[in-house]
Amino acid sequence: MLTILINDILKLTFNVQPVRATVTIYIKANGSVVPSTAPIQNIGNYSYIFKSNINDSIVVERDSIVINGAGYTLQGTGSEKGIDLTGKSNVTIKNMAVTNFYYGIYFESSNNITLSGNNITDNYYGIAFGSSTSNNIVCNSVINNAQNGIYLFYSDNNIFYGNDVSSNKRYGIVLSESGNNTIFHNNINNTNQTYLYETSNNL
Numbered sequence: 001m002l003t004i005l006i007n008d009i010l011k012l013t014f015n016v017q018p019v020r021a022t023v024t025i026y027i028k029a030n031g032s033v034v035p036s037t038a039p040i041q042n043i044g045n046y047s048y049i050f051k052s053n054i055n056d057s058i059v060v061e062r063d064s065i066v067i068n069g070a071g072y073t074l075q076g077t078g079s080e081k082g083i084d085l086t087g088k089s090n091v092t093i094k095n096m097a098v099t100n101f102y103y104g105i106y107f108e109s110s111n112n113i114t115l116s117g118n119n120i121t122d123n124y125y126g127i128a129f130g131s132s133t134s135n136n137i138v139c140n141s142v143i144n145n146a147q148n149g150i151y152l153f154y155s156d157n158n159i160f161y162g163n164d165v166s167s168n169k170r171y172g173i174v175l176s177e178s179g180n181n182t183i184f185h186n187n188i189n190n191t192n193q194t195y196l197y198e199t200s201n202n203l
Contacts, residue, residue, distance in 0.1 A: 024080075025054070029061045050074075050096065057101070059084045060091060069096020069118070076101035082123065085110050093118060103128050104145070107135075115140055125151055126168065133157045143167050149190065152178045161185055175199045 026034045031045025039051040046065055050072040057080045060067070067083075074082050074096055082098040085091055085107035097119040098104040104123040107113055113135040120126045126145040127137065130153040139162040142149040149168035152158065153176040160183040165172040172190035175181060176197045183202065188194070196202070 023056055025056050025058045027058065027060050027062050027065065027067070031062055031065075057081055057084065060088055063088055064090040066092040066094070067096075068094055071095060073097040073099060075099050076123075078102070078124075081106040082120075085113055088113065092116065097121065099123065104142075107132055111135065114138065119143070120149075121145065126165075127151070128153075130154050135159070136161075138162055140164070141166075145169070148172070148174045148195075150174070152176065152181065154178060156180045158182075163187070166190060171195045175202060178202070 023035060025038045027048060028034055031042065033040050033042055039054060041049045041051055048065060048067045050069045053073045053075065055075050057076060058074065060083065076082055078100055079102050081103040082101040083093060083105045086109060088107065088110045090112045092114040093105065094116040099122045102124045104120040104126045105115060107129045108131055110129065110132045111134045115127065116138045117140065119141045121143045122145065124146045126142040126149045128151040132155045135158045137160045141164045143164065144167045147170045149165040150173045152174065155178045158181045163186045165186055166189040168190045171192045172188045172194060173183065174195045177199065179200045179202060181202045
């Protein structure tokens with residue numbers, strides 16, 4: 001019996017896995033991925049494809065790229081931004097789940113950003129962006145976020161089409177001092193559907 005007990009204890013000891021600290025991943029302006037061990041395949045400094053689930057944030061510093069989650073999940077610890085696209089243009093984010101961040105996807109002073117086919121769930125805010133124009137939010141699921149599903153501030157001429165914006169705890173879509181945005185053919189079913197603050201000419 002003592003031998004069996006010792007063997008069981010040893011098995012438990014050697015099966016304990018260390019907790020991995022999260023490290024922010026950068027897609028640098030020169031196209032490189034830092035750290036190089038991040039599970040993202042870089043094809044020609046243009047296309048970036050997830051190779052597995054990622055438990056880190058991603059900061060994008062390069063314009064004119066496509067980031068394809070390939071069905072994998074980007075997961076946080078309840079803080080930070082899942083994907084930070086500040087000051088970027090012509091970036092597409094598609095086919096990934098983004099969960100458990102303060103902001104699931106965040107960008108500011110950016111244009112021609114496309115978010116397509118993503119599941120953005122269980123964050124504090126789902127998608128938030130400010131001072132940004134001519135972006136396309138198409139066919140995403142923005143569900144069960146603690147505050148607003150989609151939050152715009154000082155942002156004009158954006159298109160929201162075919163999204164499922166549901167079960168968000170505060171508002172589905174908030175437009176704050178944002179105009180000339182087009183929102184159509186979305187499913188919007190939340191605690192409160194929309195909130196408009198000092199906005200004009202939205203359709």
